[in-house]
Amino acid sequence: EVQLVESGGGLVQPGGSLRLSCAASGFIFSTYWMHWVRQGPGKGLVWVSRINGDGSIQAYADSVKGRFTIARDNAKNTLYLQMDSLRAEDTAVYYCVREYDSSCALWGQGTLVTVSS
């Protein structure tokens, strides 16, 4: 079965760090661009970051640039998002997404990150 399963969310204090993981299965992971998209409580979807198949190209939203790092391990079929210097406004459900033809075609169930003291 083709699926994406996120993990690593939780409660963290402002200024803290967290690493999200996304385990991919059922498809050839290394051939796909991947994204992270987030959604704050009661809010809309926000694009966060994107990485190409071999990990050599990364892109970020201005709101997370310099604080978040996207990476992947194709041997483990896993996507990561390292989040540093977290702020209250980073509180959201974070979705791992597989791209197809420049669209967010396959979504994971999401993992909740709460930044609060």
Add this chain to the structure above:
Amino acid sequence: QSALTQPASVSGSPGQSITISCTGTSSDVGGYSHVSWYQQHPGKVPKLLIYEGNQRPSGVSYRFSGSKSGNTASLTISGLQAEDEADYYCCSYAGSHTFVFGTGTKVTVL
């Protein structure tokens, strides 16, 4: 990277057609063909409805269609049904490997 502008809400009666607009700039919607649309029911994961402006993935109803004119993309839902009540988001490629989502539109079936 400003969010694309969508109307906060759109409503229609069953059987009617409604259109949701998505306005950006020449740096995103107007500059590329890579516009996609998503449906999200409360508490659920977003679902891809339209990609590359007007292409429907397998399994998506023909009642959903996409178009674009200049810096504005549109999603039309024809033959509105109760199950279409949800939030809808557009998304566009914005250059330099980045993307941007719209502000979201709540569709109400009267």
